Amino acid sequence: MTDIAQNIARIRERIVAACERSSRNPDTVRLIAVSKIKPAADIDAAFAAGQQLFGESYVQEFRDKSPEIQSPVEWHFIGGLQNNKVKYLRGKVAMIHSVDRLPLAEEINHQWQNEATPCKVLLQVNIGEEGQKSGCDPEQLAQLVCAVAKLPNLSICGLMCLPPYCEDAEEVRPYFRRLRELAEQIERLQVPGVAMTELSMGMSGDFEVAVEEGATLVRVGTAIFGERVR
């Protein structure tokens, strides 16, 4: 087994164990292999190990790298997104995790107008309310949901967060819990066309805690592919 295959197997075991601790069905948690800055060969190795879902963060890199991948992988875009780059994702990604403002949603809506199915999106929440960080303020989330929900060519499937960095994964737990509570609040508003089925949270250092708090999509890079060096 390659390192990558071994790492994936180990992470899957840890996800299952976290599900057992929190009485969850492991089938409700999907692992996203975050392959940013990693070569196509690493993606092929992960695919050979049974990993189908991949996350990328940089549009330019995704545009250059994705045509090299022959295997039928599912791509999610998880990084910061400028309006003028959305066109490069059209028809290529199954989900965009980083929608945090109406003009971006409007651009996705525009780009997806001739696609067979709406673009699945998650709304990114600045859960730690950190100054410079991307993500919608928690207080403005309901308003953003209502505005985005009116756009016909995208569908809101849940929330995503990138909590403040903490050495100890336990310190991140309250942020994950808060995101889940926010999703429950939004669910109660019963906005037409809006589902809060997905919670995208948890990375290499804290995905087990995220699973315990209800994550349905965990985004793991380093623990699968090793440290990223440019």
Ligand SMILES: *Cc1c(COP(=O)(O)O)cnc(C)c1O
């Ligand atoms: C890079 C990245 C990850 C993966 O981080 P690791 O710590 O390497 O697991 C997850 N989410 C987002 C949004 C990222 O940009």
